[in-house]
Amino acid sequence: MPNSMDDFNIDGTPKRALTAATIGFFFGAAAVALLSPAATRFQSAMDLSTTQTGFLVSAPVLLGSLLRIPFGAWCDKNGGRKPFLILLGLSIIGMAGFTTLLVLYYPDRMDASLYPAFFVFAALSGCGIGVFSVGVSQTSFWYPNDEQGFALGVYGGVGNIAPGIFTFLIPILFATFGFTGSYIAWFGLLLVGVAAYYVLSADAWYFQLQRQGLDEAVARERAREAGQEIFPEGTPLEGLIKSAKIWKTWALVGGYFFTFGGFLALVTWLPTYYQQYLGVGAQTAGGLVGVFTIFGSLIRVPAGSIADNIGGEETAAISMGIVLAGSLLLAFIQSVPLAFFGTLVVGAxxxxxxxxxxxxxxxxxxxxVSGASGWIGGLGAFGGFVLPPIFGTIVELMGPVGYARGFLLYGLLAAIGLGSVYTLYRSDSRVETEESQPVGS
Structure with a gap:
């Protein structure tokens, strides 16, 4: 029997795996910005209501969010590369169908009868968003416990800047390549990104060793000697069931529904908010939303290291207070500079x-870890689909001022989030106190 890692054909390193996952997530997450910069064009071409438009621009978040649950858990079986590629493949199918519809029907032949087809292909194109929970597990398996915040901060932060970059670029592409040509160009970029992930990615050592015939216990021992600290426990279904029975999973789901789902919702909704409420041009709105998205994403990188140092609960509590302050500002102003500042506060x-x-x-x-990542990433990101139609309904009920008052919903969710963080903190403090007490005390 081989005695060391050198006796096996092992591929990949933590840095390379992080790079691959980040590239894959970057191109998968870009689908969030697929429709939002062009929302008014689709609304006009198909004669849609504000609520229907809200559903359409958030469609890419729908399927990709829900698929995070089973695909994230599936990482416990194979390490992540296979589910990652399947999700990106589904995104390619969706983008191909969406682009074909535009080539065939935009603008003169588009009407409301095409709404279901556009919605379905837009939803499929968003399957790439589902790679997030897969990449979280894949990255976690590669990195030690004391570097999780850094690694996941880089992965989530850099990957998440894609919607901001494309929100900024798409209006420019519209002017350069035309409306349909811009989506053809994006389809080509998606193919390039998927190819890059395919070439660079590799599953963690434990999974590679198992595929080369090692017994589970031996593979775990060899991988641990090489530096791997996190391993799957049981089957994917067992991981989902086990994590679902842990109340902390649902506390984290709630927080992520608000902050990441809410973040995705703003990426899709803010272009409409700037154009319809504040009278900003499409290209300027794209730039403002792009800065918001990039800033809110990149701040995850230092935030992950801060959480490693001062604790996740403390960091989360500070963040909820920041969101609450920004939401209250946005709810009561009608100024482009102040609105931009307020969105940056919320994004931070x-x-x-x-x-x-x-x-x-x-x-x-x-x-x-994989089962919990699936629940948190999937149901959390689902907020990106749920919230834009709610904003649209608020506008229909209240009129233009509803664009601003809708941010009170974020203030309410931030307050609820503070309660969840406090509950987690109290629970951890109680466990630490019990463990520190002498036996028999």
Whole structure:
């Protein structure tokens, strides 16, 4: 029997695996910005209501969010590369169908009868968003416990800047290549990104060793000697069931629904908010939303390291207070500079909290990291689909002022999030106190 890692054909390193996952997530997450910069064009071409438009622009978040649950858990069986590629493949199918519809029907032949087809292909194109929970597990398996915040901060932060970059670029592409040509160009970029992930990615050592015939226990021992600290426990279904029975999973789901789902919702909704409420041009709105998205994403990188140092609960509590302050400002102003500042405040708070929450997953639920990541990433991101139609309904009920008052919903969710963070903190403090007491006391 081989005695060391040198006796096996092992591929990959933690840095390379992190690079691959980040590239894959970057191109998968870009689908969030697929429709939002062009929302008014689709609304006009198909004669849609504000609520229907809200559903359409958030469609890419729908399927990709829900698929995070089973695909994230599936990582416990194979390490992540296979589910990652399947999700990106589904995104390619969706983007191909969406682009074909535009080529065939836009603008003169588009009407409301095409709405279901556009919705379905837009939803499929968003399957790439589902790679997030897969990449969280894949990255967690590669990195030691004391570097989880950093690694996941880089992965989530850099990957999440894609919607911001494309929100900014798409209006420019519209002017350069035309409306349909811009989506053809994006389809080509998606193919390039998927190819890059395919070439660079590799599953963690434990999974590679198992595929080369090692017994589970031996593979675990060899991988641990090489530096791997986090391993799957049981089957994917067992991981989902086990994590679902742990109340902390649902506390983290709630927080992520608000901050990451809410973040995705703003990426899709803010272009409409700027154009319809504040009278900003499409290209300027794209730039403002792009800065918001990039800033809110990149702040996850230092936030992950901060969470490693001061604790996830403390970091999350600070972030919720920041979101609450920004939401209250946005709810009562009608000024482009102040609105831009307010969105940056909200984006900062959301980005910090996103990093803090996933820093807590391996710590709070080490026995079912993949299953918990699936629930948190999937149901959390689902907020990106749920919230834009609610904003649209608020506008229909209240008129233009509803664009601003809708941000009170974020203030309410931030307050609820503070309660969840406090509950987690109290629970951990109680456990530490009990463990520190002498036996028999």
């Amino acid at each position: 708070g959301m980005g910090i909290n996103n990093a803090a929450l996933f820093q807590k997953v391996p710590e709070e639920i080490p026995e079912a």
